[in-house]
Amino acid sequence: MKRFKQAYMYVKTNQQAVASLVIVSVMSLVFVSISLAITRTNLITFTTVENMKNSRHSYFLSESGLEDTMIQLEENLSFDGSPLGEVTPIGTYYSTVNHVGNDYTVTSSGSQGNTKRSVQLSITVSYEIAEVTTKATYMADSFLIRGVGSKIRGDVWTNDDFNVEEDAIVEGNLSAAGKGSAAVNRIWDGVIGGDMGIQGGQVLDNPDTSEEIEGNIVAWDDVTVSGSGAYVEGNITSNDGVEVINNGLVGGTIVEDAGLEWEDIPVPNYDYSVYKDQAIAEGTYFTNQNQFSSYLDSLDDGDERRFPDGLYYIENGAVKIYAGSPVYISGSIIVEDDLYIYSEWHHTMTNDIPAIVTGKDLHIVNNYNQGSGSYDNAGPVRINGIVYAGKKAYLERYRAADDTIIDGAVWAGDDVFIENYTFVKYNDTYATDVQGFDFVTGITDLNKNSWNEVLAL
Secondary structure (H helix, E strand, O other): OOHHHHHHHHHHHHHHHHHHHHHHHHHHHHHHHHHHHHHHHHHHHHHHHHHHHHHHHHHHHHHHHHHHHHHHHHHHHOOEEEEEEEEEEEEEEEEEEEEEEOOHHHHHHHHOOOOOEEEEEEEEEEHHHHHHOOOOOOEEEOEEEEEEOEOEEEEEEOOEEEEEEEOOOOEEEEOOOOOOOOOEEEOOOOOOOOOOOOOOEEOOOOOOOOOOOOEEEEEEOOOEEEEOOOOEEOOOOEOOOOOEOOOOOEEOOOOEEEEEOOOOOOOOOOHHHHHHHHHHHHHEEEHHHHHHHHHHHEEEEOEEEEOOEEEEEEOOOOOEEEEOOOEEEEEEEEEOOEEEEOOOOOEEOOOOOOOOEEOOOEEEOEEEOOOOOEEEEEEOOEHHHHEEOOOOOEEEEHOOOHOOEEEOOOOOOOOOOOOOOOEEEEEEHOOOOOOEEEOOOEEEEEEEEEEEEEOOO
16 A cells, blocks of 8 residues: 555646646746747737838938938029938938920939839929120130231130230120239230330221120220230220320220129030030940041041041040041030140031030140241131131141131130131020020029929839
């Protein structure tokens, strides 16, 4: 009996141990499940909070991109946004600008983490057109014309100051905003103190206009008329002083300290990208000047080099076109670097696109031959259309037989230098409707039509 009791107690004890182990195991599983549930809940909560934060930041970024793009548009209506992205300390935004006429649509997307949000704004822009298109010659900096046979027929505007000297003639009104450092405008013979043997420059009435009397000067800085033959047919108005010396002559009235108020005219923006894409589509795009030179050589039949009508775009390197067979082109040539025209050249712009556009300097000159120590014979240059240099324009011919006549206008982002046997004649047929430029002198109104959040792009 005693042994049975001991066996019973042993079994009972083992059963209790097993039961306890089961209870502990069950409780452990319960605790683990609760812990996993809490962890999962915390993770979901953290993810939700993080996504909410990213979404909020993405929205702020998209709004920031919208505001930044609007600021850029106020400075440059050809701004196309930041499609490649702008990185900020809290993330990146992407913006695009599309427009038809004066109606613009700005879309901005902000991105942080895996979250992206987009907003869109529709605006209508009103602006004033700059006066560039009314000028035979416009330059954002200084202006020089001198030498036998150098003439401009039409109005001239310089944002800096001017020199008209040594036989040069301007038939039109001459305006100088005086933003630069020269602080003096001169109609003169180019010799300090004067030289009776040199004919001074002249500013005269435009013979092509019957209703308006030109030959006037309006200038922010000093104006000096100096030397034999130096002559201003009309009036001189200056915010500073006017000096007439050394046999200079003014036919009209002189007004000093006039209290003029005006700003310089902004440089017109040229939309290179549009015309690059057009040239690529038409097969007239050249990566560099070597490709273009080879193409030009292939056009030479011994008598002439004649381009098929169209637009020709050279992206990299300075293009130099040397004397040889005369060049004939009907269309446009756009060079992102410098362009040198040393040859005989006959050019008419078509489809209201400028005849010549350079991103840097334009040189229509005689090539200097180091071997002979003289300028090569080049032949005449005839251009019907608008000529635009992103930087400086040099129009310098040294033989009457090599003269340059531009029937249209010459505009430059920096300076214009004209020397000898160059005649620029304003033609509003080419200037008024010219395409490719944004002639914006000031945004008068920027009306927000609608704003909404859109599906993230």
